[in-house]
Amino acid sequence: MEFDYCCFISYPHGQDDVLVPFVNDLVEGLKIEIGAQSRKKVWIDYEFLRGGYRLDEEVGPGLCKSACMILIYTPLYFDTDHTYCARELKAMQDLEEKRLCLLRDKGKGLIIPIILRGEKRFPEALKEKRLYYRFTDIEFNNPEKIRVKYAKEIKEIADYIMDVCEMLDEAAGKTPHDCAKYCLPSLDDAKRFIEVVLKRKIAEVVVPFVGRTE
Numbered sequence: 001m002e003f004d005y006c007c008f009i010s011y012p013h014g015q016d017d018v019l020v021p022f023v024n025d026l027v028e029g030l031k032i033e034i035g036a037q038s039r040k041k042v043w044i045d046y047e048f049l050r051g052g053y054r055l056d057e058e059v060g061p062g063l064c065k066s067a068c069m070i071l072i073y074t075p076l077y078f079d080t081d082h083t084y085c086a087r088e089l090k091a092m093q094d095l096e097e098k099r100l101c102l103l104r105d106k107g108k109g110l111i112i113p114i115i116l117r118g119e120k121r122f123p124e125a126l127k128e129k130r131l132y133y134r135f136t137d138i139e140f141n142n143p144e145k146i147r148v149k150y151a152k153e154i155k156e157i158a159d160y161i162m163d164v165c166e167m168l169d170e171a172a173g174k175t176p177h178d179c180a181k182y183c184l185p186s187l188d189d190a191k192r193f194i195e196v197v198l199k200r201k202i203a204e205v206v207v208p209f210v211g212r213t214e
Contacts, residue, residue, distance in 0.1 A: 003040070003065055003066065003067045003165060003168055003169065004040070004041065004065040004066075005040060005041050005042065005043040005062065005065055005066040005067070006034055006038060006040040006041070006042060006066070006067055006068065006161050006162070006165050007030075007034075007042055007043070007066055007067065007068040007069060007070050007112075007161050008043045008044075008062060008063045008066035008068070008069045008070070008088070008092070009023070009027055009042060009043065009044040009045075009069075009070050009072065010069055010070065010071050010072065010085055010088040010089060010092070011023050011071075011072035011077075011085070012072075012074060012076035012077050012079065012082075012085055014074065014076055018140065019072075019074065019076075019116070020046075022116065022138065022140065022146055023044075023072055024046070025145050025146045025147050026072070026114070026135075026146045026147060026150075026154070027042060027044055028147060029145075029146065029147025029150075029151065029154045030042060030070075030147075030154055030157065030158055032147075033154055033155050033157075033158035033159075034158050034161065034162070037158070037162050038162060038165065040067075040165060043062045043063070043065075043066050045059070059088070059184060060091070060182045060183045060184045061179045061180055061181075061182050063088060063091055063092060063095075063182070063184070064091075064095060064177055064179035064182035065179045066092075067110065067161065067164050067165045067168050068110050068111070068112060068161050068164050068165075069088070069089070069092040069110060069111045069112070070112050070113075070114060070157070071089060071111055071112065071113045071114065072114050072116060073113055073114065073115045073116065073117075073118065073122060073132075074115075074116050074117040074118050075117065075118040075121045077089075078123070078194050078197060078198055080191075080194055083187060083190040083191065083194065086190045086193055086194050086197075087184040087185050087187075087189075087190045087193075088184065089111070089193075090184075090185045090189060090190060090193040091182075091184050091185055092110065092111055093111065094185075095110070095177070096109060096110040096111060098177075099168065102167070102168060102171035103164070103167045103168070103171075104167050104170075105163075105167065108160070108163065108164055108167075109129075109130055110164060111130060112132075112133070112157060112160065112161075113126065113130055113132035113133070114132065114133045114135055114157075115132055115133065115134050115135065115136055116135050116136065116138065117136065119134060119136055123197045123198055123199075124199070125196065125197045125199065126197065133150075133153055133157065135149075135150055135153070137149070138150075
């Protein structure tokens with residue numbers, strides 16, 4: 001299969017969509033760096049989802065067709081009432097497990113965490129397996145742009161993504177997934193995944209399935 005997207009952006013919107021402007025600015029910086037090297041696109045919900053779309057039928061295939069995932073973390077990422085981010089991460093971890101064998105460099109993972117807030121609460125289950133970027137100096141009450149403050153790191157992330165894309169494209173005929181029919185894990189699977197990641201039992205997850213931000 002061919003990877004249509006260089007990376008998939010997984011992020012919590014935050015209360016009143018407070019994180020969205022900062023995520024958008026980060027993505028714009030990433031698209032500039034990637035656009036200088038490739039015609040592959042970055043998958044982010046506001047560009048690929050429109051009113052009336054069925055979320056699973058759009059998000060699942062988009063994630064499957066992405067070479068990497070950027071996990072933008074605040075403690076809301078594993079919100080037990082709004083599990084969409086957990087479903088995306090669980091899906092990419094499952095895909096990564098099957099795809100790592102195709103890479104020449106087995107040390108390169110397909111999930112790149114960026115921490116905006118809550119580094120102390122970033123789950124040990126992820127911290128012990130993956131290196132991550134700290135963008136924690138950004139001030140949400142300050143209009144300074146992430147893509148200016150962290151330009152060097154964004155370039156480094158883009159170069160990493162391009163390396164992974166190159167290796168996966170070399171093995172494109174060996175990937176076993178039918179991405180057109182790929183679905184995200186169920187809500188029950190997401191609940192169990194959150195329990196494993198956070199290492200604690202959570203109450204029953206009830207999600208109003210009305211939109212990407214839930």
